[in-house]
Amino acid sequence: MRKVWLAQRIAQSRCIIAAVLSLAAAGALGVLLARGGHAPAGVTLGIIGLLVLALALTLTVLLSMRRSQRAQMLLMEGANDGVFEWDPVSKRLKVGKRLLGILGYEDNFLADTHAWLNIVHPEDRARYNRSVAAHLKGLTDHFYCEYRVLASNGEYRWLAARGMALRNRRGVAVQMAGSVSDITERMVREQQIRDLALNDQLTGLPNRRSLMERLPAAIAAADRGSQQLAVLFIDLDRFKNVNDTRGHVFGDSLLVAITERLPAALRAYDLLVRQGGDELIVVLPGLYGQAEAVTVARRLLEMIAQPVTVEGSEIQITASIGIALYPQDAQDADGLLRCADIAMYAAKSSGGNEVRQFESSMRERVSARVTMEGRLRRAIENGELLLHFQPQCHFADRRLVGAEALVRWQDGEQMIPPDQFIHLAEETGLIMPLGRWVIDSAVAQLAAWGKLGHHGLRMSINLSTRQFLRNAVDLEVLTAISRHGVGSASIELEVTESVLLNPEGTALRALHALREAGCRIALDDFGTGYSSLSYLQLLELDTLKIDKTFISSLGAAHNLRAGRNAAAIVTAMIVLGHRLGYEVVAEGVENVEQFNWLKAAGCEVCQGYYFSKPLPAESFAATFLSGAPAAAVSSVA
Numbered sequence: 001m002r003k004v005w006l007a008q009r010i011a012q013s014r015c016i017i018a019a020v021l022s023l024a025a026a027g028a029l030g031v032l033l034a035r036g037g038h039a040p041a042g043v044t045l046g047i048i049g050l051l052v053l054a055l056a057l058t059l060t061v062l063l064s065m066r067r068s069q070r071a072q073m074l075l076m077e078g079a080n081d082g083v084f085e086w087d088p089v090s091k092r093l094k095v096g097k098r099l100l101g102i103l104g105y106e107d108n109f110l111a112d113t114h115a116w117l118n119i120v121h122p123e124d125r126a127r128y129n130r131s132v133a134a135h136l137k138g139l140t141d142h143f144y145c146e147y148r149v150l151a152s153n154g155e156y157r158w159l160a161a162r163g164m165a166l167r168n169r170r171g172v173a174v175q176m177a178g179s180v181s182d183i184t185e186r187m188v189r190e191q192q193i194r195d196l197a198l199n200d201q202l203t204g205l206p207n208r209r210s211l212m213e214r215l216p217a218a219i220a221a222a223d224r225g226s227q228q229l230a231v232l233f234i235d236l237d238r239f240k241n242v243n244d245t246r247g248h249v250f251g252d253s254l255l256v257a258i259t260e261r262l263p264a265a266l267r268a269y270d271l272l273v274r275q276g277g278d279e280l281i282v283v284l285p286g287l288y289g290q291a292e293a294v295t296v297a298r299r300l301l302e303m304i305a306q307p308v309t310v311e312g313s314e315i316q317i318t319a320s321i322g323i324a325l326y327p328q329d330a331q332d333a334d335g336l337l338r339c340a341d342i343a344m345y346a347a348k349s350s351g352g353n354e355v356r357q358f359e360s361s362m363r364e365r366v367s368a369r370v371t372m373e374g375r376l377r378r379a380i381e382n383g384e385l386l387l388h389f390q391p392q393c394h395f396a397d398r399r400l401v402g403a404e405a406l407v408r409w410q411d412g413e414q415m416i417p418p419d420q421f422i423h424l425a426e427e428t429g430l431i432m433p434l435g436r437w438v439i440d441s442a443v444a445q446l447a448a449w450g451k452l453g454h455h456g457l458r459m460s461i462n463l464s465t466r467q468f469l470r471n472a473v474d475l476e477v478l479t480a481i482s483r484h485g486v487g488s489a490s491i492e493l494e495v496t497e498s499v500l501l502n503p504e505g506t507a508l509r510a511l512h513a514l515r516e517a518g519c520r521i522a523l524d525d526f527g528t529g530y531s532s533l534s535y536l537q538l539l540e541l542d543t544l545k546i547d548k549t550f551i552s553s554l555g556a557a558h559n560l561r562a563g564r565n566a567a568a569i570v571t572a573m574i575v576l577g578h579r580l581g582y583e584v585v586a587e588g589v590e591n592v593e594q595f596n597w598l599k600a601a602g603c604e605v606c607q608g609y610y611f612s613k614p615l616p617a618e619s620f621a622a623t624f625l626s627g628a629p630a631a632a633v634s635s636v637a
Contacts, residue, residue: 081098082096082100082101082102082179082180082182083095083098083179084099084178084179084180086113086175086176087174088174088176091112091113091114092111092112093112093115095110099180102157102182103119103151104151104152117129119150124148128147135163135164135165135173135176136173136176143162143163143165143178144161144163145160145161146159146160147159157184158186159180159182159183160181162178162179162181164178198210200274202252202274203255203259205280206271206272206273206274207273207275208273208275208281211273214271215333215336221285222285227287228325228326228327229285229286229325230283230287230293230323230324231323231326232281232282232296232300232323233279233280233323233324233337233340233344234281234282234300234319234344235320236258236278236304236318239251239278241465241498242317244465244468244469244498245465245499245507250311254310257308258308259272259280262280262282262300270283270284281340282296282300290325290328293325294323294355297355298355300319301353304317305317305318305353320352321344321354321355321356322343322347322356323340323357323358324336324339329358339358342358342366343356343359345366346362349365369424373424376430377430380433380437384410384411385408386409386410386616387407387438387442387617388405388407388408388620389617389620390607390613390615391403391611391612392585392607393607393611394606395595395605396604400624401605402458402459402492403459403620404460405462406614422464426464429466431466432467435467435473438462439461440480440483443477443483443484443486446459446484447486448617449625452625454625458490460493461491461493462494462495463495463499468510474511474514477493477519478517481519488518489520491519492519492520493514493520493522494522494524495507495522495523495524496524496525497526512539512540515542520542521539522541522542522543522544523582524545526545541580542582543583545587546584546585546587547587548588548608550570551586551587551598552588552590553566554567554598570586570598574602578602583605584603585606586605587607589607589610590609
């Protein structure tokens with residue numbers, strides 16, 4: 001289009017010059033002859049003919065110009081793209097109706113360059129002017145610029161303008177024309193693609209890629225201003241349990257609800273990022289001390305801990321936050337994130353709902369944790385795990401009911417208790433092979449005692465919530481029962497309240513299948529989890545186990561109020577269990593006062609150091625199975 005316009009303009013110019021020269025020549029000759037006073041008839045006729053020819057040529061040129069102008073106007077009006085014509089000297093601007101239509105204007109109010117610049121986006125004007133100037137100076141072969149222009153509806157539309165200048169013999173631009181395309185949809189799509197690359201699609205927050213682009217700039221700004229910068233690493237406590245039990249849709253809704261709260265605790269220029277999963281990063285620039293970062297972190301903890309209603313259920317969750325400071329802890333983005341991550345794990349290992357600042361000694365603990373993970377993996381593969389068994393006895397007659405299988409790790413000369421490696425196994429996925437081994441070994445031990453004549457015993461086996469994720473844990477249990485030839489009624493599977501959080505989850509289906517096969521199901525640590533009584537309606541249970549934290553407060557002489565509260569709570573649990581038809585087991589019974597109180601309250605089964613600590617299989621058999629089968633326990637305590 002630009003080339004056609006230039007060719008037309010050049011052809012018109014040539015025709016005008018030819019006509020003007022012909023008229024000038026004929027006129028000059030006529031004047032010359034008129035001054036001579038006479039002229040031969042032939043010459044006169046020749047002059048007249050020349051004048052007629054010049055006049056005809058001029059009329060032809062004028063008609064051609066008129067047709068060309070009409071064609072040019074039709075071209076400008078009918079083109080799909082908007083077209084423009086601009087005089088760099090007078091600044092006069094002429095645009096086609098199509099360009100006005102793109103912007104939604106009916107009348108052409110664009111008299112000159114200034115009127116056009118007034119509707120160009122302020123952020124784009126300098127770039128637009130530079131592009132025009134570069135072409136006028138001959139620095140570019142053509143003019144091209146993408147910029148925003150104000151439309152009649154008050155919104156900006158993206159335009160792509162292309163043009164070429166017509167120059168005189170000295171190379172000076174005397175005219176420029178071109179076309180303008182509406183590229184708004186393309187720019188919106190490109191922005192969406194950029195958003196997908198740099199923003200988290202669930203929460204709308206910037207993602208890790210965006211963080212790694214922006215954090216170095218924030219560090220550089222801190223250097224220039226001689227200020228500190230803090231990176232906060234936030235991880236929601238036990239969020240995996242929520243996903244595992246209530247499903248990922250529920251977990252996503254919970255995460256969105258929490259992230260929508262957090263900006264209220266931050267300044268406008270602080271950066272909140274979703275790193276992935278339930279991990280969030282906060283960048284706090286412009287700090288003058290670490291106390292500011294700690295204050296913000298504690299404010300974030302308070303906001304996260306507020307109850308959230310998701311899908312009609314109220315749920316409360318906490319978080320662990322690690323803090324790393326620039327330049328004290330690290331000098332680059334990767335280093336700061338590593339240090340904040342290490343500090344976060346230190347907060348989590350303290351029980352969660354905590355803020356920890358990075359310390360150099362933390363690196364050693366993280367290294368030790370990684371080392372322990374490797375050792376635990378090898379221990380599982382090499383058979384270095386052991387089962388210890390804690391007796392469960394009737395309150396009424398002290399007779400042995402059965403035992404709870406508890407895993408231990410024999411690491412060389414050191415016996416490592418489960419509270420030091422079970423959580424690590426759950427985080428790393430090692431709980432899957434470890435759980436399979438516990439199930440098979442516990443059932444095998446019960447079968448071995450049965451072959452020695454000790455029938456009627458019950459084996460309690462703990463199942464982690466994580467075992468229900470990808471494992472067919474019900475098949476693992478039933479396979480072990482079949483392989484070792486024990487009765488399914490002699491196997492009791494202990495689960496915590498977290499498995500009941502998702503009524504449609506795989507955990508409930510597996511537990512229903514196990515109970516239908518004859519296994520017993522026990523609810524462990526009752527009262528310490530989510531503690532919603534509505535969960536008890538979701539699954540048919542056989543046993544309710546009262547957690548030892550309630551038992552330990554019974555008869556607390558140092559705190560009468562705590563003792564009274566514990567007694568009231570335990571009494572209510574026992575009554576609730578009986579009303580629901582459950583057997584009630586008290587865990588952590590350690591002294592005769594607790595034993596007598598629970599016996600009087602009607603609790604059926606006792607477990608704890610009052611009878612025995614967990615023992616290896618041989619010691620358990622020697623202590624509790626040495627007499628008659630299912631022997632009564634004498635005063636072991």
